[in-house]
Amino acid sequence: MSTNVKQKNLNTNNSQPQFQGSIWKNLIVISIPVAIYLIFKHFTSAVDYFIVGNPTKINKNIDSVITLMKQIGKVFQAIAMGLGGAGVILVAQEYKKNNKEKTQEYVTLAFLFSIILSLLLSIVFYIGAIIPNFDLFLPVSYRTDGGSLCYNIQLISFIFMTINVVFIGIERAKNKTCFVFFLNILNISTRVLLAFGYKWFREKGNVSIVDLQFATLFSDLLITFIAFYFMFFNKKNDTRLDFKKFKFSSKVLKKFSKLSGGLVVGKATYEVGKAVVNILTTKFYEPYEPSLLGIAGLAALVNGIVYSLSQSFEDGQSVMVSQESSNQDSRKTLKIFKNVFVITTILGTVGILVNQFYGEKLLRFFKPTKDFSSEEIQGFKTILFYEQLSLFTSVWASMMMGYIISYNKSAKVSFWMNLLRVSLRISLLSLLFLATDINHYSQFGWSTAGSNIIVLIVVTVIFVKFIKKSHNESAQQKIIKKDLKKKVFLV
Structure with missing residues (x-):
């Protein structure tokens, strides 16, 4: 989804349009409609938990x-x-x-x-x-x-x-x-x-x-x-x-x-x-903690409110970087990335504060008719603690992958990183359950956070290499342009 913003053409020779004015302003203009849609869509997920508030005779969970x-x-x-x-x-x-x-x-x-x-x-x-x-x-x-x-x-x-x-x-x-x-x-x-x-x-x-x-x-x-x-x-x-x-x-x-x-x-x-x-x-x-999956779903629901906002700025970054990627100078696209990095870091911090101070209140808001046990409340807080790390790990990894995709026009890096993420998640969950005695809610949380952290590290390495390569290519293009100008001048 995209929004029309002020643009200008550098020339008439098939060059991609550049965004005019403040990067922050353009990001906000592009991201707000996406944010409205994503948050609206996210709250529809809350409707199911809110409306079906009571367990049934056969299925208590x-x-x-x-x-x-x-x-x-x-x-x-x-x-x-x-x-x-x-x-x-x-x-x-x-x-x-x-x-x-x-x-x-x-x-x-x-x-x-x-x-x-x-x-x-x-x-x-x-x-x-x-x-x-x-x-x-x-x-x-x-x-x-x-x-x-x-x-x-x-x-x-x-x-x-x-x-x-x-x-x-x-x-x-x-x-x-x-x-x-x-x-x-x-x-x-x-x-x-x-x-x-x-x-x-x-x-x-x-x-x-x-x-x-x-x-x-x-x-x-x-x-x-x-x-x-x-x-x-x-x-x-x-x-x-x-x-x-x-x-x-x-x-x-x-x-x-x-x-x-x-x-x-x-x-x-x-x-x-x-x-x-x-x-x-x-x-x-399920034999030990029958409500764990439901609690995990509710933790993701609470954390997803701010996560949806961060996603909208990821989308805004992709739109702007895609438009600017045809230019050989990567400085402006990196500036866009840095701006989105600052925005998502601020949003992530706000998300953690919301989760810590209002997480339980939001849980009871989404499930007003349910009486949670003290164990379920503690389990919710445990999973939410690990889940909220995705406000940084998943968001930053997605930003870097989105940046690379905007240049390469290929989603291969996203596919392989998602495959790595789920493979790690399944492996960590199985390993923690079979080989450790830590709290079951912590096992579930660690499997989420651990896979996200490892993927972030791998994506960061790929991203840094990509930036270095782009910078070298940009420098070479500048040298070629200077040589061409000299030749034209001599002629």
């Missing part, structure tokens, strides 16, 4: 169920982004070239390809979740008390999500930023209103996670209806589906398959890793 199911939902969302994103990239390339015929072909293929693949994957995920004694897709212990039904509703939502990703992505490629922002806010608002509708019209304590999943399904379906209207019936839409002119091409299909495969792996790796961590957590700790 409803917060753990919510945490697990929400992470499974994030996996489906990441896959949908990958499937839909492939088509969007190819459509955007042809649309910007004003190649109407190719654009039309890619739009139609993108929709068909995304729908068919999402249907096939839904069948695979459904079969995986009904296999007896097989916990990879959905833990057996969570299949009762609405868990299986909730999972199946998520699979249907996954199909609608994939369609929505294609539609919204195409609209974004057409620079319809306001319309895209409206669709995202409409989706979130509808979901929240439906969730509260269940709370208002149902008897106290009768709202279940299944109800909340239906709210998600209907909000996604609403956007899908809008997508179908624009793609089939809106004559003003220049990217409508046209099956009459559609030509099947195995070459294009291979291109779609290759691109979507890479995007799915890249986007879903981290979310799948987190889902595996959640499943491991239930296996390791």
Whole structure:
């Protein structure tokens, strides 16, 4: 998501626009809309914990169920982004070239390809979740008390999500930023209103996670209806589906398959890793600390308020560095990075103060009907202590990766670092549980903090090497330019 700011062109020879005026001002202008969206989206996560406040007869650890199911939902969302994103990239390339015929072909293929693949994957995920004694897709212990039904509703939502990703992505490629922002806010608002509708019209304590999943399904379906209207019936839409002119091409299909495969792996790796961590957590700790996963989810919820703000400035940095990266002088992009580093450091400090002084109050605000035991409160404080370190470790690592990606236009470094992060998290969690006697909440917290710290160190080394290389290349370019000027002067 981006916002228009004052820009100027250095020349007319395909140079990227530079941002004019104060870096701080531009960062704030770009980041505020993103911050509003991310915080709004984050608070929708709080709605689930807030509305489903009471445990059920079969499953007393409803917060753990919510945490697990929400992470499974994030996996489906990441896959949908990958499937839909492939088509969007190819459509955007042809649309910007004003190649109407190719654009039309890619739009139609993108929709068909995304729908068919999402249907096939839904069948695979459904079969995986009904296999007896097989916990990879959905833990057996969570299949009762609405868990299986909730999972199946998520699979249907996954199909609608994939369609929505294609539609919204195409609209974004057409620079319809306001319309895209409206669709995202409409989706979130509808979901929240439906969730509260269940709370208002149902008897106290009768709202279940299944109800909340239906709210998600209907909000996604609403956007899908809008997508179908624009793609089939809106004559003003220049990217409508046209099956009459559609030509099947195995070459294009291979291109779609290759691109979507890479995007799915890249986007879903981290979310799948987190889902595996959640499943491991239930296996390791449920017999001893049945509420641990739920408490961890609530700690992440509290910490995520300030984390969302920091993420918005990461996004602002990426936009500005991408615009400036075509210039050979890296001093301005480093200045942008330093400004964002200062902002996120201040936000991280504020986040820690909020967590320390208001963390427990926020916990009780999100769960007003629950009576927490002293052990659960202490466990919450322990996990929150480790979780809040991500305000520095994860944010700084993401900033550095974002900086490199803005220059390289490749997300490989992000993929490998996310893979490293989840691998370390799984390894540390297993090692701490099997080989140490420290508090279970501390084990969970250390696995999070430890993996983030190691990734930060690795990313910092890569970043420093990248900066040195960029600086050397910049110096060489300056020498070449000076030599050219001398030659022109002599001529």
